[in-house]
Amino acid sequence: MNQSSKTSFDFLAPYYDRLARIVFGKHIVNVQLDLLSELRANDKVLIVGGGTGWILPEIFDRYPAIQVTYVEASPKMVAQAKAKLDLELHSQVQFVVATHQIVKEQSIYDAVITFFFLDVLQESEQSDAIQKLGGALKKGGKWLLADFQLRKGVHFIWQWVLLQLMLFFFKITSNLHITRLPSFENLFDQHEYKHEVLRTYFAGMIFGKSLKKL
């Protein structure tokens, strides 16, 4: 059975942002805000797994004319995202309560945003998701990606422990059965995407990347 159909972030929706900020502080926010500089004024943007939507007002503050399709599996997360958005901006956002599987490979978006989303997919779903969301992106469009990573080095042990705690927490609160992070380098084929921007945060455990579709 498809894992995402059983997983739900509904329970966490009221607490998610606060918890994320308690654990990761400003880093979990800054990695996302910093990547917004990759967008352009009139972009058509696909956001998948956007959570509570705190990023939406930030996007519209910077780019008032942008058009957004917001695909998010949790109805409670989408309700929060709608509530965060000024009424006059609702015509610029299409909210879709569904999983990423609803996205069509029609190359209509200038940018795809997946912030801390790919890591909640099962390994068996990841390459399909890349194929699908990449298929929705125009040639020359940008994929803005923020996520966790584990790198060998002095910080490895505490970051590994923190990751295990997070995975356990998501298992009991969201029925998410993930045992390791995606291998992002392998998922994004070097022939299809040019890696343009890479920034790291939180002693390297968080990264933000902009990939250009070739």
Ligand SMILES: C[S@@+](CC[C@H](N)C(=O)[O-])C[C@H]1O[C@@H](n2cnc3c(N)ncnc32)[C@H](O)[C@@H]1O
């Ligand atoms: C870890 S949260 C990240 C939320 C937000 N991007 C952030 O960084 O604050 C992952 C989000 O992805 C949503 N999600 C999980 N599986 C999904 C899927 N297959 N398609 C769309 N959204 C999904 C969850 O409901 C949740 O809101």
